[in-house]
Amino acid sequence: MSEAVRTLIVAEDPLARAGLAALLAQTAGVVVAGQVGEEEATAAAHALVGVEAVLWDLGWTPDGHLSALIQFIEAHATPVVALLADPALAGAVRAAGVRGLLRRTARAEQLAAVLQAVVYALVVFDESLLAGPPTATTLPTAEPVEPLTGRELEVLRLLAEGLSNKEIAHALGVSDHTAKFHVNAILAKLGAQSRTEAVVKAMRAGLILL
Known part of the structure; x- marks a missing residue:
């Protein structure tokens, strides 16, 4: 796709x-x-x-x-x-x-x-x-390699809403660098190559629902 x-x-x-x-x-x-x-x-x-x-x-x-x-x-x-x-x-x-x-x-x-x-x-x-x-x-169910922290789950939900790193930083009151760090950590834990893939895998694992 x-x-x-x-x-x-x-x-x-x-x-x-x-x-x-x-x-x-x-x-x-x-x-x-x-x-x-x-x-x-x-x-x-x-x-x-x-x-x-x-x-x-x-x-x-x-x-x-x-x-x-x-x-x-x-x-x-x-x-x-x-x-x-x-x-x-x-x-x-x-x-x-x-x-x-x-x-x-x-x-x-x-x-x-x-x-x-x-x-x-x-x-x-x-x-x-x-x-x-x-x-x-979906079957099979995909689980993250490591559990996400509370902050990472917050960032993940904002990712699902289509927010950029800068918008995530503003929404959470953190620096752009910190927001980027959390996004990269989420991608690594979910084994995703892109933000879209991360959201899809998170929904598959039941971490987020629309």
Whole structure:
């Protein structure tokens, strides 16, 4: 997988598609490969080269859109992250086989992190859309080489939000050098080569949940 996930945006509302594309353009972890309505989703998934994930907006009234989502998932192996407005329908959407489930109000960095995660075979659900405890699982489970300190876990959560070293330093009230030291320590302990890989491995190990 490339560092930036090639993502197909699916939404019936063209304004929603444009809004999601603009939101994802703010992140370094995602490239929008295309924007289509539900009826064009299957054709686009076949036609577009290298689509790695699908971001599917179910709109404000998703009842009538679930069948299209189910048909797509049954026909394609490409992981789908669904955006949902009504928590009451979360169970039905999860049962459809989505790999990620977030609220329609999710921030750009959350969208990017989950799109990255599902490409690595993770399942990531917003805890507010679950009746039980938060879920972020995959097999096999990856554990850090060494346990992270409390401060490193703080830094890790800020990494997951997409903050730079300078922004992490400001948020924690430490120097840029100290922030960089913690980031490097996290990468070493998780055996990660990049910040993105560190976040993905941390979610896989259950260290952080969105």
